Amino acid sequence: MKPEFNDLRRLAADVRINTIRSLEKFGSGHIGGTMSIADILSVLYGRVLRYKADDPNWEDRDRFVMSKGHCGPAQYAVLALSGFFPKDWLNTLNRGGTRLPSHCDNNKTPGIDASTGSLGQGVSVACGFAQGAVLKGKKHITYALLGDGELQEGQVWEAVQFAVAQKLDRLVMLVDDNGKQLDGPTISGEISLVEKFSSFGCEVYTVNGHDVAEMAPLLEKIRDGAGGGKPVVVILKTTKGGGCIFSEEKELNHHMPVSAQDATRAVNEIERRLAAGLLPGGESQ
Amino acid sequence: MSELTKILDQRVEDKVAMRDAYCDSLIELAEKDKRILAIEVDVANSMGTNRFASKFPSQSIACGIQEANALSMASGLSKEGFIPFFHAFGIFATRRVFDQAFLSCGYAKAPVKIIGGDAGVTASANGGTHMPLEDMALMRSIPDAIVIEPADTVTIRALLPQIAQADVVCYVRSCRKQVIRIYDDSAQFKIGKANILREGKDASIFACGIMVHEALTAAETLEKEGISVRVVDFFTVKPLDNEMVHDSAAKTGAIVTAENHSVTGALGSAVAEYLSENIPTPLERIGVRDSYGEVGDVPYLMKRFDLTADDIVKSVKKAIARKK
Numbered sequence: 001m002k003p004e005f006n007d008l009r010r011l012a013a014d015v016r017i018n019t020i021r022s023l024e025k026f027g028s029g030h031i032g033g034t035m036s037i038a039d040i041l042s043v044l045y046g047r048v049l050r051y052k053a054d055d056p057n058w059e060d061r062d063r064f065v066m067s068k069g070h071c072g073p074a075q076y077a078v079l080a081l082s083g084f085f086p087k088d089w090l091n092t093l094n095r096g097g098t099r100l101p102s103h104c105d106n107n108k109t110p111g112i113d114a115s116t117g118s119l120g121q122g123v124s125v126a127c128g129f130a131q132g133a134v135l136k137g138k139k140h141i142t143y144a145l146l147g148d149g150e151l152q153e154g155q156v157w158e159a160v161q162f163a164v165a166q167k168l169d170r171l172v173m174l175v176d177d178n179g180k181q182l183d184g185p186t187i188s189g190e191i192s193l194v195e196k197f198s199s200f201g202c203e204v205y206t207v208n209g210h211d212v213a214e215m216a217p218l219l220e221k222i223r224d225g226a227g228g229g230k231p232v233v234v235i236l237k238t239t240k241g242g243g244c245i246f247s248e249e250k251e252l253n254h255h256m257p258v259s260a261q262d263a264t265r266a267v268n269e270i271e272r273r274l275a276a277g278l279l280p281g282g283e284s285q
Numbered sequence: 286m287s288e289l290t291k292i293l294d295q296r297v298e299d300k301v302a303m304r305d306a307y308c309d310s311l312i313e314l315a316e317k318d319k320r321i322l323a324i325e326v327d328v329a330n331s332m333g334t335n336r337f338a339s340k341f342p343s344q345s346i347a348c349g350i351q352e353a354n355a356l357s358m359a360s361g362l363s364k365e366g367f368i369p370f371f372h373a374f375g376i377f378a379t380r381r382v383f384d385q386a387f388l389s390c391g392y393a394k395a396p397v398k399i400i401g402g403d404a405g406v407t408a409s410a411n412g413g414t415h416m417p418l419e420d421m422a423l424m425r426s427i428p429d430a431i432v433i434e435p436a437d438t439v440t441i442r443a444l445l446p447q448i449a450q451a452d453v454v455c456y457v458r459s460c461r462k463q464v465i466r467i468y469d470d471s472a473q474f475k476i477g478k479a480n481i482l483r484e485g486k487d488a489s490i491f492a493c494g495i496m497v498h499e500a501l502t503a504a505e506t507l508e509k510e511g512i513s514v515r516v517v518d519f520f521t522v523k524p525l526d527n528e529m530v531h532d533s534a535a536k537t538g539a540i541v542t543a544e545n546h547s548v549t550g551a552l553g554s555a556v557a558e559y560l561s562e563n564i565p566t567p568l569e570r571i572g573v574r575d576s577y578g579e580v581g582d583v584p585y586l587m588k589r590f591d592l593t594a595d596d597i598v599k600s601v602k603k604a605i606a607r608k609k
Contacts, residue, residue: 106364107394114361115393118384124354125389128361131346135367158354165349
């Protein structure tokens with residue numbers, strides 16, 4: 001493993017651990033999709049995004065939209081770890097009166113830019129952020145994280161057409177291509193995501209969504225080279241539930257009960273793999 | 286409460302179309318405020334906002350035929366500090382994008398302004414697929430949203446600056462073409478406050494949109510028969526002017542609502558809800574009853590759905606007869 005990315009690996013492990021612990025406190029949650037995005041969140045908040053944790057609405061910050069809104073808990077973990085709010089808030093997930101609801105709410109949580117939960121709408125809101133930056137002559141970047149199942153929503157493709165037509169080249173759509181949706185394998189047909197997004201006119205990259213050493217340089221390159229006239233898409237090849245042993249063992253792992261025993265076993269395994277230099281899913285690098 | 290708002294003695298068709306009054310007002314606002322944006326979904330030529338696009342090209346965003354993305358995208362622009370006006374035919378501005386209006390705009394607290402054209406039967410030759418008879422009911426169910434149906438060009442001009450300032454989602458249901466002008470230029474309007482256009486003691490007619498003219502016509506007919514009727518323009522359907530409902534119920538003892546919309550969920554429902562909870566009063570509702578729209582010219586459709594002044598006259602008599 002390249003040691004210069006160890007901080008991101010540690011952060012990704014902590015995102016998983018804190019997410020699992022917060023879901024354990026509640027008893028259940030969207031373990032599959034939160035685990036598959038832990039590494040990209042670590043790369044974004046650990047290295048790529050420009051933000052001020054003590055000024056979450058800073059005008060020049062990069063925007064981030066969790067379009068797959070049910071994965072709020074993973075973002076809450078990375079926001080807490082990045083200093084947006086106290087870590088003990090994570091223990092309140094989904095409790096009455098909490099500031100951390102299962103699906104992201106821009107009126108409740110510092111660092112959440114868009115309210116999401118109805119799939120397909122977040123990426124459109126991100127288009128609005130990116131269009132707003134153009135109108136204001138600002139150079140920040142808007143990121144939207146979408147699920148592969150979410151791409152079945154027609155609104156996503158309306159948004160992609162809009163982004164291409166408006167040349168929103170500071171919009172980066174990240175697709176968590178974990179291959180599964182709630183009911184089973186993701187329904188997608190023969191044409192690959194690369195072909196789909198390329199044919200619509202986007203600049204498309206594919207990376208191992210669990211390998212921070214591959215993602216961080218690419219996302220830094222995209223950020224620093226933004227402005228090529230095309231919206232950017234990064235397909236993140238991931239494993240649903242990846243990095244959390246009890247969800248890796250289960251085929252249908254979109255939403256699962258999380259016991260104290262499950263959580264402790266998963267946390268121990270995360271630490272073991274991190275120490276042994278293993279990526280989520282058990283592949284060694 | 287009983288102050289009359291000044292209306293014209295002779296009510297005739299306006300020379301200016303509703304869409305042109307809307308576009309003129311939007312241009313006036315944009316001249317002073319660069320945050321005003323027009324969000325277009327390929328009906329700028331129909332909705333009359335093409336002039337806005339020529340005048341402020343950078344403040345007009347042409348999305349094409351994709352209402353869902355356009356409305357959620359407008360929510361993002363709103364969160365960035367802009368004041369987006371999203372306009373489309375009433376059905377496409379509401380029914381087609383209800384979840385986007387509810388969540389991306391309402392729930393997210395992104396006060397996008399949504400303008401629906403072709404109110405009710407004025408969709409006319411576009412027929413049932415294009416006839417919004419439930420748009421206000423849908424939008425009224427969005428928490429905190431403002432729902433407005435102006436009766437004429439004077440109203441829309443007066444209200445648009447208030448709508449732009451509002452910090453909640455606004456739905457304005459308007460017509461595209463010329464309608465009968467009701468108001469004198471001096472008339473005053475405030476969101477949430479209904480205007481009394483005519484005073485009376487035997488019953489009250491609450492109307493909105495093109496039904497205001499029908500209500501006034503009905504009141505004139507009833508006057509000849511010795512029945513004195515208060516006529517109120519409820520151009521704000523939400524928040525309802527409860528004080529006006531209460532005052533009219535207390536003073537006249539019988540109410541008729543008249544709307545170019547389904548009787549379910551909008552003005553008639555809102556008034557029924559208030560009256561039944563606070564001051565039970567005989568109420569008759571004029572509106573479309575559990576029907577889909579269809580093609581036909583406006584006079585035909587108003588007869589077809591029992592929306593004429595004559596229908597209002599009958600309902601007023603019925604309501605009065607129910608007084609104890």
